Structure formats: C-alpha cells, structure tokens
Amino acid sequence: PPAVDRFLRYLQAERNASEYTATNYAHDLQQFFAFLGHHRVGTVTALDVRRFVAHLSTQQRARRTIARKLSCLRSFFRFLCRDGTLEHNPAAAIPTPRLEQRLPSFLDEAQTARLLETPSTHKWQGWRDRAMLETLYSTGIRVSELVGLNFDDLEEISGTVVVRGKGKKERLCPIGETALKALRAYLVKRPKRLRVPYALFVSQKGTRVTVRQVDRLLVRYVKSAALPASISPHSLRHSFATHLLDRGADLRSV
Numbered sequence: 001p002p003a004v005d006r007f008l009r010y011l012q013a014e015r016n017a018s019e020y021t022a023t024n025y026a027h028d029l030q031q032f033f034a035f036l037g038h039h040r041v042g043t044v045t046a047l048d049v050r051r052f053v054a055h056l057s058t059q060q061r062a063r064r065t066i067a068r069k070l071s072c073l074r075s076f077f078r079f080l081c082r083d084g085t086l087e088h089n090p091a092a093a094i095p096t097p098r099l100e101q102r103l104p105s106f107l108d109e110a111q112t113a114r115l116l117e118t119p120s121t122h123k124w125q126g127w128r129d130r131a132m133l134e135t136l137y138s139t140g141i142r143v144s145e146l147v148g149l150n151f152d153d154l155e156e157i158s159g160t161v162v163v164r165g166k167g168k169k170e171r172l173c174p175i176g177e178t179a180l181k182a183l184r185a186y187l188v189k190r191p192k193r194l195r196v197p198y199a200l201f202v203s204q205k206g207t208r209v210t211v212r213q214v215d216r217l218l219v220r221y222v223k224s225a226a227l228p229a230s231i232s233p234h235s236l237r238h239s240f241a242t243h244l245l246d247r248g249a250d251l252r253s254v
Contacts, residue, residue: 001033001039001040001041003041003076003080003085004026004029004030004033004076006079006083007025007029007075007076007079007080008022008025008026010079011025018144018166020144020211021166024068024072025072025075025076028068028069028072028073029072029073029076031069032052032069032073035051035052035055036048036052041077041080041085041086042085042086044077044090045090046090046091046093046094048090049070049073049090049091049094050094052069052073053066053070053094053097056069057097063097063098066097067096067097070091070094070096070097071096073091074089074091074092074094076091077089077090077091077092078092107227107231107235107236107239111225111227112137112236112239114225114227115133115221115222115225115227115231116130116133116134116137117130118221118224118225119133119221124186124189124190124191125204127182127185127186127188127189127190128186128189128190128201128202128209129217129221130182130185130186131179131182131183131185131186131201132146132201132209132214132217133218133221133236134178134179134182134183135149135161135175135179135182135183136236136237137179137236137239138175138176138178138179139161139163139173139174139175139179140173140236140237141161141163141165141173141237142165142234142237143211143214143215143234144211145163145164145165146201146214147201147208147209147210147211147214148164149161149162149163149199149200149201150198150199150200151197151198151199151200152198153200154175154183154200155172156180156184159174159175159176159177159180160172160173160174160175161173161175183200190202191206193206194206194207195207196208215232218231218232
C-alpha cells in the first residue's frame with residue numbers, strides 16, 4: 001500500500017536506516033498485509049495484530065523474529081499516527097514475547113585458528129574467504145559491515161578500516177597485521193575485471209558479496225572444521241571480544 005512506501009522513504013530519508021533494515025521492514029509489512037488479505041491500513045485493529053502474532057507462533061517462529069516483526073508494526077503505525085493517517089496505533093498495546101536468554105556461542109583460540117585455516121587456496125575464492133574470516137575475527141565487525149567494505153576503506157599504513165555501521169555511521173576500526181596479510185594475498189588473486197570494482201569482497205560474478213553468501217560459506221567451513229553447528233558469523237564477533245578480554249584488554253575499550 002502507499003502508506004508502506006511512504007514509511008520506507010521516511011526510514012531511509014529521515015531515520016537514515018540502512019538498505020538492509022528497510023528491506024527487512026518491507027518484507028515484514030508485506031507479510032502482515034498478506035496475512036490480513038487487504039491493504040486498508042485504516043481498518044487494522046489490535047485484534048488483527050494479535051492474530052498475526054498468534055499466527056507466527058503457530059508457525060514456530062523464533063521469539064526474536066516475532067518481536068522484530070512486532071517492533072516493525074509498532075514503528076509503522078506510529079509513523080501513520082504522526083502524519084495524521086491514523087488516530088491510534090493498533091500495535092502499541094500488544095506485549096512483546098519474552099525473549100529466551102541465550103549465551104552467545106564463541107570459539108576458543110585453537111578452534112578459531114582451525115576455522116581461519118579451513119578455506120582452500122587452490123582458487124582465488126579461497127583467498128577471499130580466508131581474508132573475510134580473518135577480517136571478521138580481527139576487527140569484530142558485523143557481517144553486514146564486512147560486505148559493505150570498499151577497497152578504499154582499507155588504510156594499510158594506519159592499520160585501520162573505515163566501517164559503516166547501523167544508521168550509516170562511519171567509524172575507524174583497527175585491523176591486525178595477520179588480517180592485513182590475508183587481505184593483501186586475496187587482492188593479488190582477485191580478478192581484475194569486476195562489475196563492482198570498488199567493493200572489497202566480490203563474488204564469482206564480480207558483484208559485491210552478500211550477507212547470505214557469507215552465512216552459507218561459514219556454515220560450510222564450520223562443518224569442514226568439525227566445529228559446533230551453532231557457530232555463526234556473529235560468533236566470530238563474540239570470539240574477538242572474548243579473546244581480547246582473556247588477554248587483558250579493558251572491557252570498556254572492547
């Protein structure tokens with residue numbers, strides 16, 4: 001519906017939301033209105049939102065997923081109240097599901113070394129994968145931030161990378177010599193003809209790698225290295241922080 005289009009433009013123009021966030025919100029709203037079977041935002045009631053949440057529960061969706069979708073609906077209807085389209089937010093009073101408390105998975109240093117050495121370097125893609133894993137572990141950045149890196153973001157002399165995080169905010173992030181060495185080796189092997197030459201990490205098609213591609217690669221390497229299946233890209237972020245703390249780093253600095 002037009003209201004959704006206005007909301008998505010508002011997210012990107014005024015809230016400075018990333019393309020990843022906007023895509024997720026668009027998918028959540030599309031799913032909600034598909035469930036309702038109509039696009040009449042003015043007729044949506046709190047009962048409709050409760051029915052949608054119950055529907056997601058019967059599909060055995062994770063509580064975090066349901067909570068995210070409910071947060072999206074609250075933001076959407078709050079926006080419509082602000083612009084005068086609605087008088088009341090039908091999602092405002094719907095309680096958020098209690099989230100399960102999970103300890104983050106992380107690798108010990110030996111497991112991390114085994115994972116980082118898993119990609120085969122018979123082809124250039126293996127050099128790329130080693131560089132991506134080393135960069136994730138060395139910097140502690142998110143996968144969405146990793147795939148958004150451009151060639152010019154790498155500052156070898158200062159040992160830093162320019163990272164664009166949530167809300168498109170930029171920050172300088174230190175990167176270790178081991179990761180820089182892996183990046184140099186990858187850049188030597190990287191194809192010269194690319195559809196997106198400015199992207200740091202590219203796919204076989206010459207385009208920027210995606211979050212989903214990195215997720216799939218990690219699943220494959222975790223299996224090859226005989227590591228716990230629960231290990232995810234975010235686990236490298238937790239491993240980075242845990243190992244720094246174990247080596248005496250200050251918690252506030254981490």
